[in-house]
Amino acid sequence: MHKKRFEKEFEVHYYEINQYQEATPVTVLKYLEETAIAHSDAVGLGINRLKSEGIAWVLNRWSVQVERYPKSNEKVIVETWPSSFERFYATRNFYIKDLKGGILGRATSLWIFLNIEKKRPIRIPDKYMIPYGLELQEVMEKPFGEIYYVENPEVLKEFYVRRSDIDTNQHVNNTVYLGWVLETVPNEIYHEYIMPSFEIMYKREVGMGSVISATSQTVEELPSTTFAHIIKEKDKGYDLAFAKTHWIKRSNKI
Missing domain, CATH: 3.10.129.10 (Hotdog Thioesterase)
Known part of the structure; x- marks a missing residue:
């Protein structure tokens, strides 16, 4: 080819x-x-x-x-x-x-x-x-690293799947998961830091009528901060996606 x-x-x-x-x-x-x-x-x-x-x-x-x-x-x-x-x-x-x-x-x-x-x-x-x-x-060189499991959630947010979240396959579009992930990042980090890298692994599809549970946990501390995230289907407890986000202070160069 x-x-x-x-x-x-x-x-x-x-x-x-x-x-x-x-x-x-x-x-x-x-x-x-x-x-x-x-x-x-x-x-x-x-x-x-x-x-x-x-x-x-x-x-x-x-x-x-x-x-x-x-x-x-x-x-x-x-x-x-x-x-x-x-x-x-x-x-x-x-x-x-x-x-x-x-x-x-x-x-x-x-x-x-x-x-x-x-x-x-x-x-x-x-x-x-x-x-x-x-x-x-x-x-x-090595795009996919270890994505940590959230064992001790520090933040929990819940969401209803909206019509606007659904794509042509009648499932939640992959970009929506990142939006859920970002909602679990503490305000001071989200507003004062910038995210130079992130990873997402999708495990299971989800559709209309579902309630989503999003959690996060700090896995690396300052000066840079890394969070592990899990997206779950609340009622059945299915793991839908795992993610890792990395953040640095805005005064620093990415």
Whole structure:
């Protein structure tokens, strides 16, 4: 398979920024997801085609590093490419760049190829790999580290799954989980620190009518702070996602 990268441009809008007029982490994750979807559409393997054939790419993990969050009205380019296809999963890499080519961030994601009806991973046929091309370059040497289990929750928040949380698969969209995670970060950290990196591992899907329990625990102390997070389905107690967020004081350079 030949090398092929895909690019998509975004402009940071007012409704996508925080108090510092920066794109929020959820906004950045939405840009990454949107670029991956657009890449599939561009090569003729979009969501509708896959759904008609009873298959889907299901996101399993994110690892994201941000050197600088783009500002309000700033235009950025998200560049993506698959770096591996192995049995039933694929690795997709991303760069986030300014219009001069400077790197603002990078991400690695892991996707599982799924039989929708059986809800089981299946081997990826060549016809679902070849159109993308393949480039072996990785943006991180070891993107997926240990994600700690929350044993002694320090913060507990609960949420109802809203209609706006649901995507085309009738499940909560992956970016919503990050929003829940961030709600468990203490106010003084969220407002006075910045998050240069985070990881999310998705374990189980959830849909309408569910109540979500989000907890967090400090696993590393100052000067930088790291939290472990767990998202659960409250009534049945299922683990839905694990996450790790890393924070540094805003006066420090990322």
